[in-house]
Amino acid sequence: MTAPRTIGVALLGLGNVGGGVVKLLEDNAAAIEARLGARLEVRAIAVRDPDKLDRVVAVDRALLTTDVDAAIRRPDVDIVCELMGGTTLAKDAVLAAIAAKRHVVTANKALLAEHWGEVFGAAERAGVDVYYEAAVCGGVPIIRVLREGLASDRVESIIGIVNGTSNYILSTMTESRRPFADILAEAQALGYAEADPTLDVGGGDAAHKLAILVNLCFGTTIDVAAIPKDGIDVVDPIDLAYAEKFGYVIKPLVIAREHGEPGTGPIEARVHPALVPSNWLLADVSGAKNAVYVQSYALGPSMYYGAGAGMLPTAMSVVSDMIEIARNMFARAGSQVARPRPTRVRPMVPVGDLRSPYYLRFGVHDQPGVLGQLMTILGAHAVSIAQVVQDGAPARRDSDTPVWVVVLTHSAREGDVRAALGEIDALPIVREPARVIRIAT
Amino acid sequence: MTAPRTIGVALLGLGNVGGGVVKLLEDNAAAIEARLGARLEVRAIAVRDPDKLDRVVAVDRALLTTDVDAAIRRPDVDIVCELMGGTTLAKDAVLAAIAAKRHVVTANKALLAEHWGEVFGAAERAGVDVYYEAAVCGGVPIIRVLREGLASDRVESIIGIVNGTSNYILSTMTESRRPFADILAEAQALGYAEADPTLDVGGGDAAHKLAILVNLCFGTTIDVAAIPKDGIDVVDPIDLAYAEKFGYVIKPLVIAREHGEPGTGPIEARVHPALVPSNWLLADVSGAKNAVYVQSYALGPSMYYGAGAGMLPTAMSVVSDMIEIARNMFARAGSQVARPRPTRVRPMVPVGDLRSPYYLRFGVHDQPGVLGQLMTILGAHAVSIAQVVQDGAPARRDSDTPVWVVVLTHSAREGDVRAALGEIDALPIVREPARVIRIAT
Numbered sequence: 001m002t003a004p005r006t007i008g009v010a011l012l013g014l015g016n017v018g019g020g021v022v023k024l025l026e027d028n029a030a031a032i033e034a035r036l037g038a039r040l041e042v043r044a045i046a047v048r049d050p051d052k053l054d055r056v057v058a059v060d061r062a063l064l065t066t067d068v069d070a071a072i073r074r075p076d077v078d079i080v081c082e083l084m085g086g087t088t089l090a091k092d093a094v095l096a097a098i099a100a101k102r103h104v105v106t107a108n109k110a111l112l113a114e115h116w117g118e119v120f121g122a123a124e125r126a127g128v129d130v131y132y133e134a135a136v137c138g139g140v141p142i143i144r145v146l147r148e149g150l151a152s153d154r155v156e157s158i159i160g161i162v163n164g165t166s167n168y169i170l171s172t173m174t175e176s177r178r179p180f181a182d183i184l185a186e187a188q189a190l191g192y193a194e195a196d197p198t199l200d201v202g203g204g205d206a207a208h209k210l211a212i213l214v215n216l217c218f219g220t221t222i223d224v225a226a227i228p229k230d231g232i233d234v235v236d237p238i239d240l241a242y243a244e245k246f247g248y249v250i251k252p253l254v255i256a257r258e259h260g261e262p263g264t265g266p267i268e269a270r271v272h273p274a275l276v277p278s279n280w281l282l283a284d285v286s287g288a289k290n291a292v293y294v295q296s297y298a299l300g301p302s303m304y305y306g307a308g309a310g311m312l313p314t315a316m317s318v319v320s321d322m323i324e325i326a327r328n329m330f331a332r333a334g335s336q337v338a339r340p341r342p343t344r345v346r347p348m349v350p351v352g353d354l355r356s357p358y359y360l361r362f363g364v365h366d367q368p369g370v371l372g373q374l375m376t377i378l379g380a381h382a383v384s385i386a387q388v389v390q391d392g393a394p395a396r397r398d399s400d401t402p403v404w405v406v407v408l409t410h411s412a413r414e415g416d417v418r419a420a421l422g423e424i425d426a427l428p429i430v431r432e433p434a435r436v437i438r439i440a441t
Numbered sequence: 442m443t444a445p446r447t448i449g450v451a452l453l454g455l456g457n458v459g460g461g462v463v464k465l466l467e468d469n470a471a472a473i474e475a476r477l478g479a480r481l482e483v484r485a486i487a488v489r490d491p492d493k494l495d496r497v498v499a500v501d502r503a504l505l506t507t508d509v510d511a512a513i514r515r516p517d518v519d520i521v522c523e524l525m526g527g528t529t530l531a532k533d534a535v536l537a538a539i540a541a542k543r544h545v546v547t548a549n550k551a552l553l554a555e556h557w558g559e560v561f562g563a564a565e566r567a568g569v570d571v572y573y574e575a576a577v578c579g580g581v582p583i584i585r586v587l588r589e590g591l592a593s594d595r596v597e598s599i600i601g602i603v604n605g606t607s608n609y610i611l612s613t614m615t616e617s618r619r620p621f622a623d624i625l626a627e628a629q630a631l632g633y634a635e636a637d638p639t640l641d642v643g644g645g646d647a648a649h650k651l652a653i654l655v656n657l658c659f660g661t662t663i664d665v666a667a668i669p670k671d672g673i674d675v676v677d678p679i680d681l682a683y684a685e686k687f688g689y690v691i692k693p694l695v696i697a698r699e700h701g702e703p704g705t706g707p708i709e710a711r712v713h714p715a716l717v718p719s720n721w722l723l724a725d726v727s728g729a730k731n732a733v734y735v736q737s738y739a740l741g742p743s744m745y746y747g748a749g750a751g752m753l754p755t756a757m758s759v760v761s762d763m764i765e766i767a768r769n770m771f772a773r774a775g776s777q778v779a780r781p782r783p784t785r786v787r788p789m790v791p792v793g794d795l796r797s798p799y800y801l802r803f804g805v806h807d808q809p810g811v812l813g814q815l816m817t818i819l820g821a822h823a824v825s826i827a828q829v830v831q832d833g834a835p836a837r838r839d840s841d842t843p844v845w846v847v848v849l850t851h852s853a854r855e856g857d858v859r860a861a862l863g864e865i866d867a868l869p870i871v872r873e874p875a876r877v878i879r880i881a882t
Contacts, residue, residue, distance in 0.1 A: 024593060024739055031595050031704060034660070133590070139740040141590025148589070149574070149582025152465060152760035154472050219475070263472060281746065284722055298465055298757035299580040302747030305722065306740055316739035319593035331772050 005038040007326045008076040010102075011045045012068055012093050013083035017107055017134070018045070019056030020315030021081065028319075036323050038330070044071035046093075056311065072097045078329065079322055082106040087114055098122045098130070103329070105321040107134035107314060113208035113224045116215060129328060131321035136209045137162055137290040139313030140306040141320070146216045146294070154297040155217040157257035159440060162209045164288035164308040165193050165200035166232045166252035170273065171286040174249060177237045192288065203229035203252075203271040210254040210269055213292070218258050218267055220346040228351045230272035239361060239437060242406050246359075246387065248275035249283045253440060257295075259349055268349040275359050275439040281305075282440075352415030357386065360409065360417075361435040362424065363402030370429050374405060381420035384410040402431035408439065446479040448767045449517040451543075452486045453509055453534050454524035458548055458575070459486070460497030461756030462522065469760075477764050479771070485512035487534075497752065513538045519770065520763055523547040528555055539563045539571070544770070546762040548575035548755060554649035554665045557656060570769060572762035577650045578603055578731040580754030581747040582761070587657045587735070595738040596658040598698035600881060603650045605729035605749040606634050606641035607673045607693035611714065612727040615690060618678045633729065644670035644693075644712040651695040651710055654733070659699055659708055661787040669792045671713035680802060680878060683847050687800075687828065689716035690724045694881060698736075700790055709790040716800050716880040722746075723881075793856030798827065801850065801858075802876040803865065804843030811870050815846060818868075822861035825851040843872035849880065 011018050025032070025040055033039050042063060050064040065071055072080050072093070080097035084090045087110050094111065095118075097104050104123070106112070112119065112132055123130045133143045137160075146155070161167050165187065172183045184201065187193035199205045207227045214222050232252050243250050253276070256269045276283045281303050285291040290308025295301050307313035364370045371390060378385060387408040409417070417436070425433045452459050466473070466481055474480050483504060491505040506512055513521050513534065521538035525531045528551050535552065538545050540563070547553070553560060553573055564571045574584045578601075587596070602608050606628065613624045625642065628634035640646045648668045655663050673693050684691050694717070697710045717724045722744050726732040731749025736742050748754035805811045812831060819826060828849040850858070858877070866874045 020739075028593060028595055028738070032593055034704075035592060140743060141586050144585060144590045145582050148765060149585045149761060150757070151476060151764040152469060152473055153757050154469055263475075279725070281722065281725055284720070284725060296757075297469070298461075298753040300748050300751075300754060302581060302745075304743075304745055306743030310741075312739040313741060316591070316594050316737075320590060323592040324589060328772070331769070 005330070006041050007038055007078050007322070007329065008041055008043040008074070009079045009081055009322060010071040010074065010077040011042055011081050011083060012071065013085070014045050014047050014055060014059065014064075015083065016056060016311045017314045017318065018083045020311035021083070021318050022057045022059055024312060024315045024319050032319070032323065036326055038326055040319070040322055040326065043076050044074055046071040068093050069096060072102060073100050077102060079103045079105060079325055081318060081322070082108055083318070084108075085110075087111050091115055094119060094130075095122055098126045098128055101126055101128055103129045103131075103325045105131045105318055105325065107132070107318060109135040109205070109208040109212060113211035116221050129325050131325060132212070133321050134314045134317035136212050137292060137304075137306070138164070138308040138310060139316045140290055140292070140304050140308065141317065142213070142292050142304050143216065145304055146213070150294070150296055150299065153299055154262060155294060156297060157295045158213055158217060158255070158292055159282065160210070160213065160254045160290070160292040161251055161282060161285050162254050162290055162292070162308060163200055163203075163206045163252055164290055165197065166206070167285065167290070168192055168288040169201065170232055170235065170250060170252055173235065173237060174240050177240060179237055180233050180235065201233060202231040206252065206254050206271045210256060210271060213254070214256050214267060214269055217256065218346065219263070220267060222267060222269060222348055226348055228270045228272070228354070232273045234435060234437065235273050236435070238404070239359070239435060242361065242389070243275050243359070245389070246275070246408060247278050248439070249278055250274065250437065251276045251282060251285070251440075255440070264346065266347040266349045268354060270354060272438055275437060277440070280440075352413065352418070354414045355411050356414070357411050357439040357441060358383075358407075358409045358417055359437045359439055360407040360421070362405040362407070362430065363432040364405055365429045365431060366403040367429055371405060373427060373429065374407070374424060377423050378407070378409070378420050381416040383412045383416055383420050386410050411441065446771075447482050448479055448519050448763070448770065449482055449484040449515070450520045450522055450763060451512040451515065451518040452483055452522050452524060453512065454526070455486050455488045455496060455500065455505075456524065457497060457752045458755045458759065459524045461752035462524070462759050463498045463500055465753060465756045465760050473760070473764065477767055479767055481760070481763055481767065484517050485515055487512040509534050510537060513543060514541050518543060520544045520546060520766055522759060522763070523549060524759070525549075526551075528552050532556055535560060535571075536563055539567045539569055542567055542569055544570045544572075544766045546572045546759055546766065548573070548759060550576040550646070550649040550653060554652035557652075557662050570766050572766060573653070574762050575755045575758035577653050578733060578745075578747070579605070579749040579751060580757045581731055581733070581745050581749065582758065583654070583733050583745050584657065586745055587654070591735070591737055591740065594740055595703060596735060597738060598736045599654055599658060599696070599733055600723060601651070601654065601695045601731070601733040602692055602723060602726050603695050603731055603733070603749060604641055604644075604647045604693055605731055606638065607647070608726065608731070609633055609729040610642065611673055611676065611691055611693055614676065614678060615681050618681060620678055621674050621676065642674060643672040647693065647695050647712045651697060651712060654695070655697050655708060655710055658697065659787065660704070661708060663708060663710060663789055667789055669711045669713070669795070673714045675876065675878065676714050677876070679845070680800070680876060683802065683830070684716050684800070686830070687716070687849060688719050689880070690719055691715065691878065692717045692723060692726070692881075696881070705787065707788040707790045709795060711795060713879055716878060718881070721881075793854065793859070795855045796852050797855070798852050798880040798882060799824075799850045799858055800878045800880055801848040801862070803846040803848070803871065804873040805846055806870045806872060807844040808870055812846060814868060814870065815848070815865060818864045819848070819850070819861050822857040824853045824857055824861050827851050852882065
């Protein structure tokens with residue numbers, strides 16, 4: 001009996017996900033070896049401070065090094081696993097690994113979203129694999145599903161909940177009807193939200209993931225900075241109550257679809273909270289969970305749901321990528337054919353031309369004729385009304401509390417809605433700027 | 442510029458799915474060629490009657506043949522796609538294709554569930570791939586998810602809705618509160634259910650799919666005939682009403698989990714309708730849709746949802762398998778390492794030892810002391826009660842209408858429940874045998 005083959009791995013970074021990778025390789029060693037017919041062995045771990053004591057897992061001190069390049073270039077390393085984060089040192093490390101003809105696994109959505117062409121161009125020239133399942137939706141195998149499961153299909157649109165922190169905060173707001181700021185502070189205290197939550201709650205993290213999904217679905221890179229983004233801080237508890245009254249819940253969505261000619265037309269891509277009909281499956285994706293709802297030509301609707309973050313779920317995707325790379329290696333082949341090659345850069349649909357139904361909440365003085373003025377302006381901008389709810393009068397006519405008028409529109413052009421709201425917000429009867437949340441369709 | 446490479450395909454069968462494959466290869470030809478860097482071309486189609494006119498797609502008459510072996514052995518055929526169904530001719534054809542060193546794609550769940558070892562043993566010896574994504578859940582890429590997406594994980598349990606016909610019938614019964622037989626007759630008239638619906642509504646089709654899922658999740662073949670099965674015909678509209686009262690819906694489930702030592706312990710596998718808590722994602726999987734809810738060590742819960750049947754969804758899985766085989770061919774490699782090799786045959790948990798909470802509906806004479814007798818017998822068999830609902834008395838004491846007593850138990854051994862029900866059903870106060878539906882946990 002011969003000894004099993006072994007694949008050498010260098011980890012760059014030993015934070016939460018890196019620790020999870022070490023733990024998973026140990027915990028599931030037998031199952032992985034049975035499935036792969038080989039062992040995955042960590043041979044070096046590049047860290048900033050080898051003397052740091054509070055690691056999430058215990059590792060052999062001899063594996064640790066501060067020298068990223070040395071870890072990459074060890075002759076017994078086949079796969080480099082980049083878990084450093086960021087787009088400067090991490091980019092250098094990934095390109096160095098590719099140059100050294102190491103296969104790469106990365107969980108770095110920002111790096112891929114911003115430097116897709118450079119990374120995959122280098123990988124193609126070097127003949128190595130770059131896998132990135134953990135970069136989108138943590139443990140949910142959405143990359144494999146889109147790249148392989150739906151390889152014969154044509155995706156028409158995707159609607160996803162891809163930021164667990166935003167979903168956790170909105171879910172908790174929905175249950176408790178307490179304001180955004182309170183729930184955010186709690187989530188930070190519990191470690192569910194970063195000290196600087198901007199990237200999560202402002203939609204930046206979701207936009208990175210959306211850019212990667214767009215690439216897989218529509219074969220084009222897009223400029224992440226050009227993706228229109230609203231953060232979840234636009235949602236107040238009263239909006240959750242109105243949404244429920246109309247049969248919706250509010251979820252932090254990413255949306256992408258192609259317009260015009262399949263394969264060549266412009267791409268619509270956006271990140272914002274939206275009202276989702278309560279009977280949609282996405283409406284039940286709560287807490288920190290992620291899900292992507294895909295509409296494709298042959299399959300029709302399908303959905304993929306699971307943990308979008310966390311030590312072990314994310315590590316699971318990373319290690320599954322290592323296993324696939326190892327399988328490719330044993331088959332003496334790179335799998336570059338497995339990844340779509342963007343053959344063209346497709347334009348994005350301009351923000352003003354995006355269409356959606358809207359939830360609009362106006363805070364107005366309680367005066368006769370208010371509703372008529374609002375409706376007239378909306379109508380003049382071709383924004384057609386589906387439903388209107390107007391609160392009763394406040395207790396005193398001169399009360400500081402505004403009266404709420406909530407309008408649900410039919411599908412309308414974003415540019416038209418913005419123009420109408422510009423006029424409305426300038427009216428003397430208006431107490432505060434309109435609150436605008438899109439309705440998912 | 443060189444001509445694109447071409448992969449030759451022989452289709453065995455040109456029914457609904459075969460027609461879908463032809464259509465999809467045409468409709469998505471450009472996208473497939475862009476992704477694969479090659480063309481998939483149908484070179485022969487084996488059919489029973491080449492003169493049949495009402496095909497679901499128009500095909501070149503010259504492609505049709507009645508000679509299965511000739512289609513397989515054409516020198517320009519690389520992939521044989523078995524869409525004949527059944528386990529006799531289809532088995533011969535698949536083994537002949539493997540012997541001729543053709544890669545195989547099949548949608549045939551019965552063949553794989555019953556002859557797994559023989560088919561994959563032959564494929565391994567011949568060094569060819571056998572792919573079968575379409576055999577379970579139609580277009581939902583659950584095979585790829587389990588085999589590759591969760592390759593580094595350890596599945597603990599799965600709960601699936603894998604038979605679209607059963608789900609359609611139960612969903613329609615739930616909406617309309619009309620009896621099973623009526624809805625089945627309608628579904629047959631509409632072509633949603635087979636003329637002989639036994640395999641679908643009796644759980645046989647689901648058991649085939651479950652055997653394949655068990656193989657992927659737990660690395661063992663199981664005897665399909667030994668899987669305990671209840672059909673959905675045990676469900677009456679009144680059970681749907683009671684389920685709703687308690688906060689449940691009734692779904693046609695397959696369930697599998699491992700007991701004892703991970704990797705070696707016995708396997709629990711069963712097929713039956715069950716009460717599912719209304720707030721579970723599975724509760725919202727309605728109509729003909731399928732879904733599999735997976736609980737695994739690292740990822741935790743995840744769910745995969747979509748069309749479990751239909752011409753294009755099923756064809757989508759078949760053609761995605763062809764693409765993956767073509768990629769493997771270009772990489773000059775079989776992917777045999779990609780499939781788990783059952784290293785042992787694991788025992789099944791005996792039916793009597795299966796545990797679950799139960800919904801029990803008793804039809805009794807309205808007499809004092811009835812409830813006491815039922816409770817005493819259940820208690821004597823260690824079946825602990827969670828909730829009881831007893832109907833009010835019927836209009837006349839001698840009415841033919843039984844009084845319903847509905848009991849929800851805590852988790853209990855199936856053997857104990859059956860023993861208790863044996864005693865209860867023999868009581869003079871009992872008007873009809875107890876209705877038994879498990880509650881999903």
